Amino acid sequence: MVDTFIRHIRNKIKLDTQARYLLACSGGLDSMVLAHLLLAAEINFEIAHVNFQLRGNESEEDEAFIRHWGNTKGIEIHVHKPATKAYAQDQQVSTQMAARALRYAWFEELRKARNLQGILLAHHQDDQIETIFLNLLRGTGIEGIYGMAERRNWLIRPLLPFSRQEIAAYAKTEEISWREDSTNAQTDYKRNKLRHISLPALYEVAEDSKANLLTSFSRLKDTGRAFSALFDNWVKDNIKEEDGGISRLDLNSIRLVSGAASLLYFWLRPFGFNSDQAHEIHSHCISPQSGKLFGSTTHLLNLDRESLILAPKPRPFSSVIISTDAIELNLPEAQYELLKIDRTDQVDRTKQNAMLDLDQLQFPLEVRTWQEGDRFVPLGMKQEKKISDFLIDLKVPVVLKPGVKVLLSEGRIAWVIGFRIADWAKSTAATRKLLYFKKR
Secondary structure, three states: OHHHHHHHHHHOOOOOOOOEEEEEOOOOHHHHHHHHHHHHOOOEEEEEEEOOOOOOHHHHHHHHHHHHHHHHHOOOEEEEOOOHHHHHHHHOOOHHHHHHHHHHHHHHHHHHHHOOOOEEOOOOHHHHHHHHHHHHHOOOHHHHHHOOOOEEOOEEOOOOOOOHHHHHHHHHHOOOOOOOOHHHHOOOOHHHHHHHHHHHHHHOOOOOHHHHHHHHHHHHHHHHHHHHHHHHHHHHHHEEEEHHHEEEEEHHHOOOOOOHHHHHHHHHHHHOOOHHHHHHHHHHHHOOOOOEEEEOOOEEEEEEOOEEEEEEOOOOOOOEEEOOOOOEEEOOOOEEEEEEEEOOOOOOOOOOOEEEEHHHOOOOEEEEEOOOOOEEOEOOOOOOEEHHHHHHHOOOOHHHHHHOEEEEEOOEEEEEOOOEEEHHHOOOOOOOEEEEEEEO
16 A cells, blocks of 8 residues: 555655645544555655544543654644634534634644645545535535545645555554544434445445446546536637626527536526526526526626626615815726816717716716616706616616616716716807716
8 A cells, every 4th residue: 555655646646755744633544544654655744633622531532642643753743622612603503514614724824834835634535435425415516526636725635546445454454553533433424324324335236336436426527627618618608798797698698508507507606696596597598588687695697688697786885975176986886087178079979988068067066876766868858867767778787777876966967877968967069168077
């Protein structure tokens, strides 16, 4: 096993014999075997042991065992005793989840403080299978098949190619001492139920069940990588990015595509949408219902005629007052220069900018979010129009309407920002000065 281990850490995960690492060591079989293998491979390391103080004398005896072993080998030992139960209660998570969070946070803190080149973890092949099945039970989809990476950022798992049986056999041959955690035999937790009940029954189905599972997982993982590459190309070809963090997807790019719900899920997942929502969205794409709105904690998705429009939820907006000497206007979605210029025949007619007759305005001006009942006379019209009807006429997507803002002079709307100025505020032959809102 030593030779195989050395080849693996040199050729695959590339541990550096000139560097120094942090070994997460519980004192159990797996971590003690990894400690012996690292010594045999001449890898420099320090030990990090977390005493969660959850098993009374057993926890203290584990710590004493680690300290004694480290001292006999001349290895530096670091011990952490977190208030696990208090943390779990404070964070409203299970003790297991609390222990995991505390453990990894301390490992990383220690790695940085000691300037170590990685955190070595003793997860092995059987742990990997258990992790994959736990992921599948949580409904994680194809990414759950990936399991634990041999190397991700600072976390390194040198024992993943080895089975629990190989590790136990090596410990017996080399007469390696280790500590047994009594809770490992309990079946209160899902992982232990898998380890002691479900997976042994599955392995009995056929002699090569475990090997075939590992092969299948490996092939599915490769399939997942292929999908990721295809997904990246699909995003590049079909998702159109616009100002303000807005993204747009033409329904024709998704309606009849195989695996469309998965494409939607992987697109929308970073914005807080889940798999169930992706499937529901896809069903509405097939029979479009314009105006249909979906939401996550941070974003809104609007089914708008022939496209899906994704936009951040509008942030709470307090009105902004513009004084007569202001030189800029900063809004969450855009920033404007405020220029006072002489009247010109070269009028900027782009909708994102505005040229207003300065003499018609009364300072201070105010910018606020539009409200139901707001009315104005759009440029070129004679009659007032509700802002709500104006936005409908312009086919402004539902998802963008909450963020629309208006500029007011003495309570009178002078500009629906980014869309159209009011007719009364336009430049005329009598205009001498203009207030020019120029988007940066």
